[in-house]
Amino acid sequence: MKIENVPVxxxxxxxxxKTLKISWKPTxxxxxxxxxxxxxxxxxxxxxxxxxxxxxxxGRIMLPARAFCEMCFRPTDKYLPVKDTGxxxxxxxxxxxxxxxxxxxxxxxxxxxVIEIDGASPGQGIMHLLGNVEPAKVxxxxxxxxxxxPADKREGSITDILFFEPY
Amino acid sequence: xxxRVAIVGIGVTGFSSVSPSISxxxxxxxxxxxxxxxxxxxxxxxxxxxxxxxxxMEGYSIFDEYxxxxxxxxxxxxxxxxxxxxxxxxxxxxxxxTGRFRTIAVEAHSKASNVKTLNEVKAFxxxxxxxxxxxxxxxxLAGLEMKRFLEETGNTEEQCAEVIVKNKAxxxxxxxxxxxxxxxxxxxxxxxxxxxxxxxxxxxxxxxGAIMIVLASEKEAKALCKKPIWIRGIxxxxxxxxxxxxxxxxxxxxxxxxxxxxxxxxIANPLKDLxxxxxxxxxxxxxxxxxxxxxxxxKGEAGFLTQTGVTKLGGLLPxxxxxxxxxxxxxxxxxxxxxxxxxxxxxxxEAGIRQxxxxxxxxxxxxxxxxxxxxxxxxxxxx
Ligand SMILES: [Zn+2]
Numbered sequence: 105m106k107i108e109n110v111p112v113x114x115x116x117x118x119x120x121x122k123t124l125k126i127s128w129k130p131t132x133x134x135x136x137x138x139x140x141x142x143x144x145x146x147x148x149x150x151x152x153x154x155x156x157x158x159x160x161x162x163g164r165i166m167l168p169a170r171a172f173c174e175m176c177f178r179p180t181d182k183y184l185p186v187k188d189t190g191x192x193x194x195x196x197x198x199x200x201x202x203x204x205x206x207x208x209x210x211x212x213x214x215x216x217x218v219i220e221i222d223g224a225s226p227g228q229g230i231m232h233l234l235g236n237v238e239p240a241k242v243x244x245x246x247x248x249x250x251x252x253x254p255a256d257k258r259e260g261s262i263t264d265i266l267f268f269e270p271y
Numbered sequence: 272x273x274x275r276v277a278i279v280g281i282g283v284t285g286f287s288s289v290s291p292s293i294s295x296x297x298x299x300x301x302x303x304x305x306x307x308x309x310x311x312x313x314x315x316x317x318x319x320x321x322x323x324x325x326x327x328m329e330g331y332s333i334f335d336e337y338x339x340x341x342x343x344x345x346x347x348x349x350x351x352x353x354x355x356x357x358x359x360x361x362x363x364x365x366x367x368x369t370g371r372f373r374t375i376a377v378e379a380h381s382k383a384s385n386v387k388t389l390n391e392v393k394a395f396x397x398x399x400x401x402x403x404x405x406x407x408x409x410x411x412l413a414g415l416e417m418k419r420f421l422e423e424t425g426n427t428e429e430q431c432a433e434v435i436v437k438n439k440a441x442x443x444x445x446x447x448x449x450x451x452x453x454x455x456x457x458x459x460x461x462x463x464x465x466x467x468x469x470x471x472x473x474x475x476x477x478x479x480g481a482i483m484i485v486l487a488s489e490k491e492a493k494a495l496c497k498k499p500i501w502i503r504g505i506x507x508x509x510x511x512x513x514x515x516x517x518x519x520x521x522x523x524x525x526x527x528x529x530x531x532x533x534x535x536x537x538i539a540n541p542l543k544d545l546x547x548x549x550x551x552x553x554x555x556x557x558x559x560x561x562x563x564x565x566x567x568x569x570k571g572e573a574g575f576l577t578q579t580g581v582t583k584l585g586g587l588l589p590x591x592x593x594x595x596x597x598x599x600x601x602x603x604x605x606x607x608x609x610x611x612x613x614x615x616x617x618x619x620x621e622a623g624i625r626q627x628x629x630x631x632x633x634x635x636x637x638x639x640x641x642x643x644x645x646x647x648x649x650x651x652x653x654x
Contacts (some may be wrong), residue, residue, distance in 0.1 A: 131388050137290060137291045139292065139293040139295075139298075176301075235530055
């Protein structure tokens with residue numbers, strides 16, 4: 105929306121740009137240590153597997169893998185791979201980019217989703233994208249499967265899975 | 272204080288320059304497990320949780336959303352106190368004083384090694400209109416404060432060097448310390464200049480580590496704990512925020528916080544009534560400036576007290592037997608926490624080879640670093 109369209113008396117866009125302001129562009133860079141839990145999870149993705157952690161006390165098979173059970177407040181007892189298939193718990197159809205700029209009409213829509221992974225406890229989902237599917241066809245409860253990057257391109261990141269597609 | 276509040280559990284990971292084998296969540300978890308074990312409580316029995324943290328240091332906005340897992344605080348009340356650990360401890364005391372909370376867990380940690388642009392984060396704290404456009408490293412503020420402090424009080428660069436030699440040597444006795452060293456005055460004086468008179472060794476080096484403390488009401492503390500450590504006074508102040516109109520010769524925030532905390536704790540003569548002090552020494556001269564502002568030393572005499580051994584282990588009032596931030600490491604919002612942990616160990620008589628005999632009452636102090644004029648003080652006691 106242009107400022108001229110706002111129904112109050114104000115500065116024009118040009119006038120506004122000419123007002124004196126102080127600006128600063130921060131350079132903020134971080135490199136977070138993965139540590140044990142995240143480290144094992146990401147290493148596993150690099151090997152083409154989704155890794156969960158098991159807590160003997162509450163019996164949950166938790167995703168992503170973690171070093172301690174946050175509910176029982178004790179170390180997890182073992183790490184185990186689960187399937188790379190699952191069920192869509194919820195999703196959204198995004199018409200804007202990361203920076204809120206609009207996608208062009210012919211650009212594919214992003215479909216972020218929570219996917220409950222087969223083999224993990226109920227409610228243990230991961231966040232990812234859906235692909236190879238018409239946005240209008242996506243349904244809660246839809247069965248999906250991971251589409252992996254080629255092994256030599258994986259780098260230990262959640263993007264080692266490209267997206268999940270219906271199967 | 273209305274009802275007495277005690278520390279009934281401490282957990283600390285130890286400090287190091289880097290900590291690549293452990294995530295920040297696992298780091299805090301490690302400290303939390305120890306603290307809850309000491310307190311004899313499961314986190315489900317803790318009434319409320321506080322994290323002392325600063326989003327820019329974490330690299331997360333709304334950072335308190337990322338702490339419940341490792342504090343055992345999922346589906347429990349959690350809040351951030353965006354300030355030093357001792358200020359968060361003060362908030363915890365006030366919550367207990369309301370009568371609605373029996374126990375509070377307070378956490379702080381540093382993963383300073385994960386902030387790749389630490390100097391940018393420090394610069395981001397400078398006033399964007401009146402200071403940042405000068406494009407000077409934030410340490411210059413310490414340099415000009417040190418200059419004015421030394422000039423006005425008559426303390427010397429050599430006496431500042433004594434602080435570094437003392438604290439880094441004290442840290443040799445502290446297995447938690449990251450930056451212990453055996454140095455000479457000449458080593459310090461010949462270290463590379465930063466913003467003269469500030470030299471490289473005058474500034475504490477960053478460290479990673481986590482601290483968790485469990486607070487309890489008097490009734491709860493006596494039931495839980497054989498050696499509760501009482502918080503007899505606690506206070507924090509912000510002084511003159513604009514660095515261009517500060518009295519650099521003394522720290523107004525420390526003086527104001529000390530007056531209040533001493534009044535709460537009934538401290539009339541700090542040099543006599545205190546058995547030790549853990550003082551903010553993020554820069555060497557700050558230990559001297561803080562000692563004078565708090566009233567432990569008279570104006571212009573903190574350097575002399577240091578030089579004559581009054582503040583060393585075995586002296587009349589040992590200062591920073593832990594090694595301080597210079598020796599243990601600068602842990603940002605966790606700095607005051609490291610000092611509280613040291614005080615608790617001293618007051619429980621569990622400080623090993625650095626134990627101060629018969630320690631009964633100690634002072635811990637923090638400052639939020641450049642460019643701030645904000646700091647906190649707590650008086651802790653085993654009686
Ligand atoms: Zn569990």
